[in-house]
Amino acid sequence: AAEGERAAYLAAYTALELKDYRAAYRLAQDFLNRHRQHELRADAQLVAAEAAGKLGKRDRAIELYTNLLQSSASDPRAAQWRLRLSAMHRDAGQWEAAARVLEDSADSLPTAERQDALLQLAEGEKAAGDTQACLGTLARLLALKPTGNPLARALYLRGEVLTELGKTAEANADFTRLAQSLPQHELAPFALYALASNQSTAGDASQVEHTLKNLLANYQAGPLGQARFLYANVLYQNKQYDAALRELAQAEAPEPDKTFLVGMVRAGKQEDRDALKAFDGLIAQFPRHKLAPQALYESAWLLRKPNPQDAIKRFQRVTTEYADSPLTAEAALRAGELLYEASQPQDAIAWLAKAAQAPSVSPEVKAQALHLAGWAQYDLKRYKPALAAFDQQLATLRSGPLTTDALRMRGECFFALEQYADALRAYNEPAAAPGENGLPSLQSLAALHAGQAAAQAGNWDESLKWLDQALESDDTNREQAQYERAWALANLKRTNEAKQLFAQLADTSGSPLAARSRFMLGEMQFAHKQYEAAVRTFFRVAYGYGGREAPQEYHAWQSESLFEAARCLEELDRKEPAKKLYLELLERFPESPKARHARTRLQSGVLR
Incomplete structure (x- = not known):
């Protein structure tokens, strides 16, 4: 009977060795059903577990390994069984269970098995999201000073975990150590790719390029397609567009990612039609992809x-x-x-x-x-x-390239609202940063209006300060700033300077401002009782700039000049010429503000 029982077990074992897993599982299970206390029961359980695993009956294999460890915990092979059970749980995605199988016994295993067990335990802890436990397990493993495959796997796994935790400098040290100390290991190219990815995230373009060149030049296996895609990104950033397109031709990446980068490279080459084709294709084929909004944005940018x-x-x-x-x-x-x-x-x-x-x-x-x-x-x-x-x-x-302009525009708004004191306070606010001048045209305009706002308050010295700044800026408002400066000088009783500036402006151009300047020169002459000179100056305004055919924008100063010339003639006791000027004013500019005053003078009888 004993020989028959042994023969039954050997039949199951032989079937397993011959990879006839169905027969092995059936024969081993039959043995277990018949012999519940047999000395070969543990061996039969092992055959059944191995065969069940090969047949994809993972749950049954897990159950058999678990029972085997419970019934034969002292068996010298128990360490191997634990490793296999942990692997079964891991393959099933049962990471916490995989870790539990090993966490209490890993340190008691022989060195080789201990390293393997700690690796599996660390992988389980990482998959379960317990990164700190994973790092602790890897530290225990690395303390054993592993070499070869265990060292490579430990360094790569720790690099992954550290990357997830944002500790890229430490992660990069592990990836670099793996690639340099074990360059022939199958994980070496993956370590270089992970290193390059971290360097890319950190914006270290030169290091990324160096790492990827090393990977692509020295390895024929590994994540080469993905590396070429990353390298194409680097080349694009470096504006090496043709080289980027060559790499993209051999690169591996999700189609939307690859299409988007092609579009960006084509845009960089100013091949806008091809770039738009790429972006529009991505949007049409993958409208919900994470890159679709950016593709749409980039296409809009090209069409601006x-x-x-x-x-x-x-x-x-x-x-x-x-x-x-x-x-x-x-x-x-x-x-x-x-x-x-x-x-x-x-x-x-x-x-x-x-x-x-x-x-x-x-x-x-x-x-x-x-x-x-x-x-x-x-x-x-x-x-x-x-x-x-x-x-x-x-x-x-409060800081930035638009801040100074915003401060000035606050002043402009107050100025337009005729809130001159508020405008002046706004203009006086310091720029966001020393040397930040903003738009030159706005700088000039704001200085001009600040000078005018100060003039409204009678602050003539401050007005001059601002107007001098306006004249230092650009030529856009130069004539107006010079006019306002002359007006400020006049109010500061710096008469000769004011007259000289008004005269200069009057002779510079034939603009309405020139007419106004000449009128102001006449006013100053009138104020100083230089009546003959004033009349001549007013006549140059009233009959210049096209005379009766002058454009509308000159009419205000022509009507003012006729009125003031008539008043000068009155002062010279030349009543008849004065009367004629008042009548001419009423004829030429009946709706002007001075028409009423002219009519009053005529009706008063003072000209008889």
Whole structure:
């Protein structure tokens, strides 16, 4: 009987050796059913467990290994059984169970088995999300000073965990050690790829390129396709577009990722048609992919100049079709910018408000949106909403390239509202950073208006200070600034300087401001009782610049000049010529403010 029982076991064992797993499992299971207390029962359980595993009956194999360890814990082979049971749990995705099998016994195993057990335990802990336990287990393993495969696996696994924890410097040290000390190991190219990925995330382009060149030059197996894709990214960043396209031809990456990078490279080469084709293809084929909103954004960016209306629609689509994308705020900003450039300020304001209110908006983008909204409101002569937009911009981001302009535009808004004291305070606010001058044209205009605001308050010295700044800026407002400066000098009783500047302005051009300057020169001559000279000066205004055919913008100064010339003649007791000038004023400019005064003079009888 004993021989028959042994023969039954040997039949099962032989079937297992011959890889006839169905027969092995059936024969071993039959033996176990017949002999519950036999000395070969543990061996039969082992055959059944091995065969069950090979047949894909993982749950049954786990049950058999578990029973085997419970009934034969002291068997010298128990260490191997634990490793196999842990592997079964791991293959089933039962990571916590895999770890439990090994965690209490790993340190009691022989050295070789202990290293394998600790590796499996660490893998289980990592998969279960217990990264700290995983790192602890790997530290125990590395303390055994493993070599070869266990060392490579331990270093790679620890590098992965450290990368997940954001400790990339430590992770990179493990990946580098693996690649340098075990360059022939199958994990070496994977370690180099992981190292390059971390370097890329850190923005260390030169190190990424060095690592990837090493990987691609020295290995024929491993993540070579993925490495080429990463290398193509590096080449794109370095503006080596043709080389990037060559790498992409051999690269392995998800199709949307690859298509997107092709589009970016083509855009870099200014091959906009091919770039648009790539972006549009990605959007059409993979509309819900994470790169779809960026592809749509990039396509809109390419169309800004050749087709701004299409670009606007695409930017707007980013905000509606991909409302959760972090690009939503910036896309709304770009739509607002293009609408503003298209002289559609009201529509621009609506999209700029969307940009500023987007949940994902950064302070920089919000500040840009508010700044442009302020300009749009200002262009519409809505000075209070414009002021509110600039105030909100400065509250959002007090430093940046638009800050100085925002401070000046606050002054411009107050100036337009005729709140001159507030305007002057705004103009006097310091720039965000030393040397930050903002738009030259706005710098000049703000200085001019600051000078005018100071003049409104009678602060003539401060007015001069600002006007001198305006004259230092650009030529846009030079004539007006010179005029205001002459006016300030006149009010400071620096008469000769003022007269000289008014005369210079009057002779510089034939502009309405030149006419006004000549009129002011006449006024100063009148004030100093230089009546003959004043009359000549007023006549040059009244009968110059086209005389009776002068454009409308000269009429105010011509009517003023006729009136003031008549008054000078009165002072010279030349009543008849004075009367003629009053009558001419009524004929030429019956609706002018001076017409009423001329009529009063004529009716008063003083000219008889």
